[in-house]
Amino acid sequence: MAKTDTSGGPLGGPAGWISVLIPLILFGWFAQHLPAVAAGEVLAWQWDWVPGLGVSIGILLDGLSLSFALLITGIGTAVTLYSTSYLGGSPHYTRFVCYLMAFMTGMLGLVLSDNLLTLFVFWEVTTISSYLLIGYNADEAKSRRNALQALLVTGTGGLAFLAGIILIGAAAGTFQISAIEATLADHPLYVPILILVLAGAFTKSAQVPFHFWLPNAMAAPTPVSAYLHSATMVKGGVYLLARMNPSLGGTDPWFWTLVSFGGVTAVFASILAIKQTDIKQVLAYTTLMALGTLVMFIGVGTPEAIKAAMTFLLVHSFYKAALFLMIGVVDHGTGTRDATVLRGLARAMPLTALVAALAALSMAGVPPLFGFIGKEFMYKAALEADPAMVWVVSCTFAASALMFAAAGIVAWRPFTGRLADTPVRAHEGTAPMLIGPLLLAALGLGLGLFPDYAEALVRPAAAAVAGTEVKVDLYLWGGVNTALILSLVTFAIGWVLYLIHGRLRGWLLTWKSRFDPGWDRLLGWVAAGARWQTEVIQTGQLRRYIFVTFATLAIVMAWTVWRAELTPSMTLGDDIRIKHWSVLLFITAGAALVAFTNSRMTAVASLGVVGVGVALVFIMFGAPDVAITQLLVEVLQVVLVAVAMLKLPHLNHEYVKTLRIWDLLLAVVIGGLTTFVLLTVMDTPFDLRLTEFFEENSVPVAYGRNIVNVILVDFRAMDTFGEIAVVVIAALGAFALLRGTKRGTQ
Amino acid sequence: MEVFVAIMVGALVTASVYLMLARSVLRFLFGLVLLSNAANLLIFAAGGLTPEAPPLVAEGAYAPPEGVANALPQALVLTAIVIGFGLFAFALVLIYRGYQNLGTLDSEQMRLAEPPESDPQPSTPQMSPMAELSK
Incomplete structure (x- = not known):
């Protein structure tokens, strides 16, 4: 990744220190609310945004959102500080900072929103800004591909989530989370809501089978991975599940879905973690394991399980962010992240080694670190997880043992033994790159030794998730009990797994992943489908477009006629004279001749016949003015066409001699339907109020005896004005086109 | 009479x-002219057909006699004819x-903006799929 330290000034210039200061100030602001929230208060602010839709911007600060907000801003500060050194010299550093701030805004909004629609908006903000961050190295094809993959997977889940939100709004009658009082479990929409919300949460939190995007997202710069893919974004799904637990949780479908998906993800991911040689990938898979574990324990839903989940949430955020940042330092200091190459870095990078040791011990769950407490409480909760006790305990056990081995791969092997040759001579990182990880790692130790401080966060968070008060008492030593014995067995198995991990990896490498190629194949199908559809719809043939348009018209008309059950009266009337017959003959014969002739002159003449026929109809039914206009226009038309014919070719016989059966069929259908509809229209009584108004007022008000003329030039004069304007514009357009011809031929 | 006009309109629309x-495209233009004729007739007929009684007010009278033709559709059709002519021109x-x-x-040969991608013989006019079906 970035290799330069030459920043635009201390802390990477203004962009750098501003980006550090913002999360730091926010962290302070959130921290000052800690005592009140720890005491059980829920702070809320509310502003109307779209009152008509019931959308408000509300901030809800309870234990859950405060825990997340503190993690987001606290780890955010560490990450931005780290980035000043890691990316400070990069030409796109300012852009990076903007993306990161946008992401932080989205994430904070997500966890603070009290309104589901607002929450969704911020949810999408994190999706889009994470796309930009993952694709930060945009000149690499792999980076772009992986960013797009993350965007499509989480974006699709987001759409499902939106549908779920709308259903929740319909079921609960409100979008305000704190106002959804009763559980929705008995509502008929419960199952669809559950499926849609879980689709959103599982894609965001990368549960199997949507897990594949997260390891690929490691194409992002390391600070981004540390921030998005360990501490914040991927926990968005976990947050959502925790937040919805009071209204959606506690049912059998909820329990079994979360417990099985979470358990499978946890075990599957920790097995794949052992397979990796890139230590950043190892961490990516252990993140999946943590997400699976969190989902599983939220699914279990007992107060013990929720307490364990909230504790593990803090544990994981601290050690995982520290480890990711540590790996960035190693990558930076040695030029490689290959676990099979790196050895003996402890002497060259003592502070990094310290971070790695503390964080990895917490990850492995070794006392007296915070991770040990997290693991102990998970075992305790798992042992009480009826009716799936065996499954939850086995999953937790397998995942924890594999985690122990993964911790060894990431933090023991690279730092011990003899210093190996690396692309860059191993050297320690800069101060800004070490402060954050050191603090985070120290937190893991400090909270392990003094767990009372963690209680202040865990207790209100667990209360918010459970919906009731939860007794939280964290301690390091709980006496000799089943959980402790399980822990000791975990260490033993984990140690063995670490010792044989080389052989395990060789064996695992024979497995081929089917998810990523499957994804590429899926995208290929989508692209092929789109191409096929475009070829079918967008043929580029005018005829085809017109055909589809008319066919649609025919279908819509036929459907309407059929639905309305129209039946016009078909009386010919008794006052039929010879003139009616002759006009009918004139017009139909003329129209048929225009349609089927191959001679231009015949066509023009027949057009004239039709026009005159129509004028005759106007005369017969008391419209002399219209008839005069019609005749005038008809003559003009014929003259214009005749003039144009001098310059235009003959109608091509080659492709018109065949009768176009389908076109004719469509034409007959539309013509028949028009006749049918017109007959029905003429059957219905006519509302004559407007006509009567014109008849009464024509002479007294407008002083005109020809009512049609009065309407045109007086009552509806603006219409006539518009009509003149249309003709003028058409004339101007025609003039411009003709003038262009002359210039073109010169 | 209504049936007569309705059949006329239908025939014009069909053609x-x-x-x-x-x-x-020249045929398309002819179709456009016929369509505007059909539309005008349709509006005119939909307003009711009254034989040989133009909506005029006699000298000295304040209102037309009972049973004159409906003036409103006539005014609308008049406007439509002129606009139809503008479109035609x-x-x-x-x-x-x-x-x-x-x-x-x-x-189908006017493909300057979207040239056919893999047209083996771009010069010969192709049968339209619909025409092929009808053979």
Whole structure:
């Protein structure tokens, strides 16, 4: 990744220190609310945004959102500080900072929103800004591909989530989370809501089978991975599940879905973690394991399980962010992240080694670190997880043992033994790159030794998730009990797994992943489908477009006629004279001749016949003015066409001699339907109020005896004005086109 | 009489749709003219047909006699005729200009903006799929 330290000034210039200061100030602001929230208060602010839709911007600060907000801003500060050194010299550093701030805004909004629609908006903000961050190295094809993959997977889940939100709004009658009082479990929409919300949460939190995007997202710069893919974004799904637990949780479908998906993800991911040689990938898979574990324990839903989940949430955020940042330092200091190459870095990078040791011990769950407490409480909760006790305990056990081995791969092997040759001579990182990880790692130790401080966060968070008060008492030593014995067995198995991990990896490498190629194949199908559809719809043939348009018209008309059950009266009337017959003959014969002739002159003449026929109809039914206009226009038309014919070719016989059966069929259908509809229209009584108004007022008000003329030039004069304007514009357009011809031929 | 006019309109619409589906843009133009005639007749007929009684007010009277033709659709059709003529004139010039520039009146050979991607013989006019079906 970035290799330069030459920043635009201390802390990477203004962009750098501003980006550090913002999360730091926010962290302070959130921290000052800690005592009140720890005491059980829920702070809320509310502003109307779209009152008509019931959308408000509300901030809800309870234990859950405060825990997340503190993690987001606290780890955010560490990450931005780290980035000043890691990316400070990069030409796109300012852009990076903007993306990161946008992401932080989205994430904070997500966890603070009290309104589901607002929450969704911020949810999408994190999706889009994470796309930009993952694709930060945009000149690499792999980076772009992986960013797009993350965007499509989480974006699709987001759409499902939106549908779920709308259903929740319909079921609960409100979008305000704190106002959804009763559980929705008995509502008929419960199952669809559950499926849609879980689709959103599982894609965001990368549960199997949507897990594949997260390891690929490691194409992002390391600070981004540390921030998005360990501490914040991927926990968005976990947050959502925790937040919805009071209204959606506690049912059998909820329990079994979360417990099985979470358990499978946890075990599957920790097995794949052992397979990796890139230590950043190892961490990516252990993140999946943590997400699976969190989902599983939220699914279990007992107060013990929720307490364990909230504790593990803090544990994981601290050690995982520290480890990711540590790996960035190693990558930076040695030029490689290959676990099979790196050895003996402890002497060259003592502070990094310290971070790695503390964080990895917490990850492995070794006392007296915070991770040990997290693991102990998970075992305790798992042992009480009826009716799936065996499954939850086995999953937790397998995942924890594999985690122990993964911790060894990431933090023991690279730092011990003899210093190996690396692309860059191993050297320690800069101060800004070490402060954050050191603090985070120290937190893991400090909270392990003094767990009372963690209680202040865990207790209100667990209360918010459970919906009731939860007794939280964290301690390091709980006496000799089943959980402790399980822990000791975990260490033993984990140690063995670490010792044989080389052989395990060789064996695992024979497995081929089917998810990523499957994804590429899926995208290929989508692209092929789109191409096929475009070829079918967008043929580029005018005829085809017109055909589809008319066919649609025919279908819509036929459907309407059929639905309305129209039946016009078909009386010919008794006052039929010879003139009616002759006009009918004139017009139909003329129209048929225009349609089927191959001679231009015949066509023009027949057009004239039709026009005159129509004028005759106007005369017969008391419209002399219209008839005069019609005749005038008809003559003009014929003259214009005749003039144009001098310059235009003959109608091509080659492709018109065949009768176009389908076109004719469509034409007959539309013509028949028009006749049918017109007959029905003429059957219905006519509302004559407007006509009567014109008849009464024509002479007294407008002083005109020809009512049609009065309407045109007086009552509806603006219409006539518009009509003149249309003709003028058409004339101007025609003039411009003709003038262009002359210039073109010169 | 209503049936007569309705059949006329139907015949005009049929002919115009058939013409507008043709490949020659000149035929399309003829179809356009027939369609505007059909539309005018339709509006006129939909307002009610009254034989041989134009809506005029006699000298000295304040209102027309009972049973004159409906004046409103006449006014609307009058406007429509003129606008239809404007459309026709512009379309004609457009076709003329298109022929000047592209050298063809066949809409399927007017592919300057979207040339067919893999057309083996771009010069020979292809049968439309619908025409092929009908064979």
